[in-house]
Amino acid sequence: MGRQRQLILTIAAAVVAVAIGVVLSYVIHWFPVQASTQAHNTDRLFHVLVDASIPIFVLVVTVVLYCAWQFRMKPGEELKDGPPIHGNTRLEVVWTTIPAVILLALVSYSFVILHDNEKKPAREIHVGVTGQQFAWSFQYPPSVTGGAPVESDQLYLPEGESVQFALHSKDVIHAFWIPAFRLQEDVVPGITVKYRATPDRLGTYPIVCNLLCGLGHSLMRATVHVVPRAQFQQWLKSHAGATVAGGSSSGATTSTTAAAAG
């Protein structure tokens, strides 16, 4: 029968489409550069998710197109009805169970990645982050500086060391997002929110406020500099005792368009 050939043809086309989709998913540059160990993990999760999604999407589109091609009403069929198929319990169990298993597997895998991204390392440095309309400032406690605390509107981090940010807000909610790290958390007035990152690539990357915080929201930017340990120490020393005047937004506008280096 012709229909069998067309079915085989369709399945072949779907397999090709899946293959093209998977290849494309690795060719397209979805993300900015990876500048933290967490970024590597999260991007891997993304690719697993995309690879799992492509066959499902192709399946749905293929069935729709095949039906529109093969089962469309032909002249003379204006009053014809399809076969009265009311259901098939076995099929329904299959398409309930298989997606449930796939979804639980994916969400379990995401918990593994989450655990890796957030687990407490042997040693880490602590940096305070303060958000206010519309600027960021960063606090280095004595445990990091080895002397007096340092405050700056620039974020310097040593390469390869885990850092725990403690986020504070002076007014409304902000979100402290470093796209190159694939990490963000909200900066909430009244509570301290914490998260960890391990920068692993030298360079400067944008810091973006990612929760609407008022008129200057789109200008609330800063830059993170990932530098070698020695340079980090030197920078701290040169800023010993420095503080940021409240409300200063220097550095916020200049780095609006700062693209990730490299």
Add this chain to the structure above:
Amino acid sequence: MAARLRAPGFYRAGWMMAFGVAFATGLTWVVRMSTGHSTFKHFIDGEAILTVSLIAVPLLFLVGIGGFDYWFYWAAGRKTRAEDHSSHGARSWKDYFRINTDHKVIGVQYTVSSFFFLLVGGLIAMLMRAELAAPGAQFVDANTYNGLFSVHASLLIFLFVIPVFAGLGNFVIPLMIGAPDMAFPRLNALSFWLLPVAGALMLGSFFAPGGAFADGWTAYAPLSTNAPVGQTFFALGVQFAGASSIMTALNFLVTIITMRAPGMSFFRMPLLVWANFATSLLVVIATPFIAASQFFVLLDRALGFNFFNAAKGGDVLMYQHVFWFYSHPAVYIMMLPGFGIISEVLAVKARKPIFGYRMMAFSLLAIVALGFTVWAHHMFTSGMASWIRIPMAVTTAIIAVPTGIKIFSWLATLWRGVLHLDTAMLFALGFLTTFTLGGISGVMLAMIPFDIHVSATYFIVAHIHYVLFGGSLMTIFAGVYYWFPKMTGRMYDERLGKWHFWTTFVLFNLTFGPMHILGLQGMPRRVEDYASKFADLNLFISIASFALGLSTLIFLYNMVTSWRGGPIAASNPWRGMTLEWQVSSPPPIFNFDKLPTVVGGPYEYGVPGAVHGTFAPTPTPATVGAGSGVARAPSE
């Protein structure tokens, strides 16, 4: 003239609204005096007067047009006007601009006014895309831009998607279950008139001092509690839209439970009725939560309650929990009725029974139950206790299972059918593909490490538009084309309809597809300025979005000209089995001149000799006589 000023209508509403402003001025004056302000100095406080007016004026408008007349007369012990059904039906266009208790008129009022808000919301979106066509400032400043996207989302959620489904449901549900009207026709009329009020408040905020509300439709505290007075327009607009939603949902529930025709058991109901039953459960349970969240904001703003002021012991995160406890179920409120429409269209246009009808009904109920267990997935990066993320991620992944069941059942319904690829069917098939993509990105967002990166970025903007535009709006278009003959008595132009589908489908994907990449690349949402590396994609998106906006003109032209002068529609142009197709187009004033009796399932296509409902005399002539007697009485 005096009679006009006393009779329900716009004249009475006019002077009552003026009275409302006077009342607000007087009340705030008295309160300010009693709390120590000088009688004649500083006695006027603009924001206080405005806030009280925004409550009093809309309520008095509703009183003025007659939304409460019957109940007032009854409560006062005065003679109520006997229901002579004189307010049923529409004889001229003017009948659509007054309180009308006919569910078919209300359905049209709902649908048409919702589409008005779709056009306004769409135009606002095009303004936003014009601003975003290039980095830097183009046309509007940050405050205006923030107002534009806030009003855009609020209009399209509260005044388009939710009410347009209520409108289509209003028209179709009583017809489908064999009822002469809704259970509470007066409540139905009032619930419609709350909508223009909500719309006027939201659009009116553009004229408020300080501009429109500009904190997004999410209105997160404490930004919203300290915002200019435009925010009050949102907090109160949501109350009116929410009250409308709840009233209609109650009406749907009571109508579906108590007014089904003889023989119409729950498992003989068309899936559109099931879908609206499930949606109404969501609405009555969830909507009070957004009402509460906005009342809290209002009390914080107007009276210094400090619910969300951390410095005074308030809890900032509590706002988000209460808000999302409504606003996640709201996603299903905006989708389940569309699922119902797709089931109707696919069964009729594929000429096959719905595959797995019972599982389709059960999966709706599963979505209702699970829909209340996932809200904090909007808060994975909010700073809430981190363990909450784990169960919420699991439930968010699992809720995709009942949705998947529906997609696969629809595909199986197509299989070996006889597909009539007309406009409604094309929108239904298009929906299957775009909604699947929106569902897939939704599953991806359940994965916490990935969500942490893309939360509040353009990836989210892409996802919600694939769900609400590629999902809800596609089903709405399918439904409007499908029931257009029944609602208007005219046929639409099929060729223009197909043009409308193809332009919408292609341009929709060109507009919103690239937004996924922008978000992954690091572009935040809700910004009027962005880094130059995002410029090319944004320009592309803006151009596509303008074309998408223009494609709506095809739809408008088709609807207007077809309604005015399209070919007269037969009673059953699609050869559907459900009851609404067994009466004339448009239906008689009380829907059924003879009481229908349901004898089988709604989708028995291909079963020889099968019928869903009959109008043959039933064995009890007394009931038939009574039923048809009531129905016939008012028509001349």
